[in-house]
Amino acid sequence: MHRGTPAGPPGKLRIVAGRLRGSRLVVPDKAGLRPTSDRVRETLFNWLAPFIDGARCLDLYAGTGALGIEALSRGAASATFVESDRALAKLLAENLARLKVENARIVESDALSYLKGRAEPFDVAFVDPPFGADLWNESARRLDEGGWLAPAALVYVESPADAELALPPGWMLHRAGRAGAVRFALYRRAAADPLS
Numbered sequence: 010m011h012r013g014t015p016a017g018p019p020g021k022l023r024i025v026a027g028r029l030r031g032s033r034l035v036v037p038d039k040a041g042l043r044p045t046s047d048r049v050r051e052t053l054f055n056w057l058a059p060f061i062d063g064a065r066c067l068d069l070y071a072g073t074g075a076l077g078i079e080a081l082s083r084g085a086a087s088a089t090f091v092e093s094d095r096a097l098a099k100l101l102a103e104n105l106a107r108l109k110v111e112n113a114r115i116v117e118s119d120a121l122s123y124l125k126g127r128a129e130p131f132d133v134a135f136v137d138p139p140f141g142a143d144l145w146n147e148s149a150r151r152l153d154e155g156g157w158l159a160p161a162a163l164v165y166v167e168s169p170a171d172a173e174l175a176l177p178p179g180w181m182l183h184r185a186g187r188a189g190a191v192r193f194a195l196y197r198r199a200a201a202d203p204l205s
Contacts, residue, residue, distance in 0.1 A: 022075055025051045027082030034073050034104050039097070044075050045137060045167060049188050053165060054083055056184045056195050057133065060163060061085050064132035067157065069120050069148060074101040076135040076165070078110065085133070087112045093119045120148060128156035137167040146175045153177040153198075164196045 021033040022044050036044055045053075053076075054061065062084040068077030069091050077088035090113065092098045098117045105113050116123055120138065134152055138144035145168055152158055154177075163183070168174060170192040178199075185194035 022073065023047060024075075024079055024082050026054065027079070027084065029078065029082035029108055029110075032082075032108055034075060034078065035100060036073055037096070037100060039094075044073050045193075046188060049167075049186070049191070049193050050075065050079055052186055053193065053195065054079060057163065057165075058083075061133065065089075065130070065159075067091070067131040067134040069123075069134060069136050069152075070138045070144075071101060071115075072097060072137075074104065076137065077113070078104070078108070080133065080135075081110055081113060085112075087114070089114045089116060089131070091116045091118055091120050091123050093117070120144070121151065124148070124151035124155055124157065130159040131157060131162060132159050133163050133165070134158065135165045135167075137165070140169055145172065149174075149176045149180070153179070158198060160198065162198055164198075165193070166196065167191060167193045 022036055024030055024032045025047055061080055064085045066077055066080045066085045066088040068074060068088055071077060071090035071092040074090050077090050081088050090101055092101060095117060098115055102115055136148050138148060145166060170187055170190050180196040181199050183195045183197050
């Protein structure tokens with residue numbers, strides 16, 4: 010979920026697949042709030058399909074929580090949502106309750122502050138920070154060095170297409186795509202066995 014462009018009117022987005030397929034999430038009219046599109050999420054989760062079942066997921070800049078909820082819908086074991094905006098965190102909690110999702114935890118915190126805390130390893134991390142804040146590199150560094158990633162972890166990074174990223178040297182690019190001015194990419198730590 011990124012913030013960096015003016016918001017459109019409030020609306021809804023849908024969960025693309027899995028047990029919650031077709032469920033709608035409310036998207037509030039909030040300046041700069043722009044959810045990851047259905048098309049990009051569908052592509053991403055096609056890439057993640059062999060790995061998502063049973064995965065522990067971290068939605069680091071959660072916003073509406075669409076990425077983490079999509080992961081839970083498709084069989085992830087759990088998801089932790091980190092969101093600093095109190096109103097968005099409250100709306101996310103309401104959406105999770107309405108969808109009867111129990112294997113989720115919401116942390117109302119700034120993402121970088123959260124990553125200074127006691128680490129727990131995740132199998133999949135979604136990194137989609139506000140586009141105007143230049144948080145990709147520091148978020149990736151803290152994830153990588155702080156014990157937040159399991160040995161075979163996959164990390165999704167969404168950024169402006171022209172952003173200059175300096176991600177940890179041990180991250181291997183698995184797949185990448187573009188949607189307009191947005192680049193989306195999936196990485197895996199080099200310590201893991203190569204993807205087939």
